[in-house]
Amino acid sequence: MTKFLLSVHVLAAILAIGPVAVAASMFPAAVRRSHPAAGAPDNAPAGAAVDGAPAEAAAAVRTLHRICRVYAVVGVVVPVFGLATASSLGVLGDAWLIASIVLTTLAAAVLVVFVLPGQEAAVAELDGEVTAPAAPASARAARLAMHTGVFNLLWATVTVLMIVRPGSTTGA
Amino acid sequence: MHPRPSQLALLRIAAHVEVISLLMLLGNLLTVHAEGVSSLTGPVHGCAYLFVVIIAVREAGAVRHPAVLRSLVPGVGGLLSVRLLGRQNPVSLPV
Numbered sequence: 001m002t003k004f005l006l007s008v009h010v011l012a013a014i015l016a017i018g019p020v021a022v023a024a025s026m027f028p029a030a031v032r033r034s035h036p037a038a039g040a041p042d043n044a045p046a047g048a049a050v051d052g053a054p055a056e057a058a059a060a061v062r063t064l065h066r067i068c069r070v071y072a073v074v075g076v077v078v079p080v081f082g083l084a085t086a087s088s089l090g091v092l093g094d095a096w097l098i099a100s101i102v103l104t105t106l107a108a109a110v111l112v113v114f115v116l117p118g119q120e121a122a123v124a125e126l127d128g129e130v131t132a133p134a135a136p137a138s139a140r141a142a143r144l145a146m147h148t149g150v151f152n153l154l155w156a157t158v159t160v161l162m163i164v165r166p167g168s169t170t171g172a
Numbered sequence: 173m174h175p176r177p178s179q180l181a182l183l184r185i186a187a188h189v190e191v192i193s194l195l196m197l198l199g200n201l202l203t204v205h206a207e208g209v210s211s212l213t214g215p216v217h218g219c220a221y222l223f224v225v226i227i228a229v230r231e232a233g234a235v236r237h238p239a240v241l242r243s244l245v246p247g248v249g250g251l252l253s254v255r256l257l258g259r260q261n262p263v264s265l266p267v
Binding site for chain 1: 207208211212214215218219222223226227
């Protein structure tokens, strides 16, 4: 039973967190492309060489945000089956696991509090729902990129902790 | 924000998984108490409960919405919030 629970846990981690990490990383760049005025050289005629590119980027922004939203919810499977696996293995009290749980909680908080709302704001602006944004689009895209980087770093740390399991007798 | 039909359908599925898995857990506890059933159905029920709460928060559009408070009820919370959200948006109730 432990093997089955662990399989579900690892599969869910790959299939749910992977897409969120990739899509969230691509999101800020897509936001920048969807605002051609910010990145275009001053002497270039507006939309001359890249006709339709901002519209394409806007579609990408929406799709990437949707991927993040949907797979963030699917990602709930990862900690639930992770806890079940740990309980079945009897390692719930181990320091490496407690550290992983704390880091996972932090990563989830970064995703829910900073990354997803930041993406929502960018999508709302594309839809024309925001008339007076607080900061220029490029600055907000940069901040979003930073938050996404923190999220990815936290997840990478947890993944390494899961493999190395410092202090565990079954560690690699 | 009004719930889209597909999201409400998702909530309905999660709500049914929530209540059925709880019944399976309790039934197993009262009868054979097979360890495999418990350790499999337990996480499934946990996931269904969290899915219900998350989808309810998203569809209600606010954390303090009555549908969200109902979704927190163990076991039948999902069905209660499906009922409430379905009543608010009757077009999406094909059942």
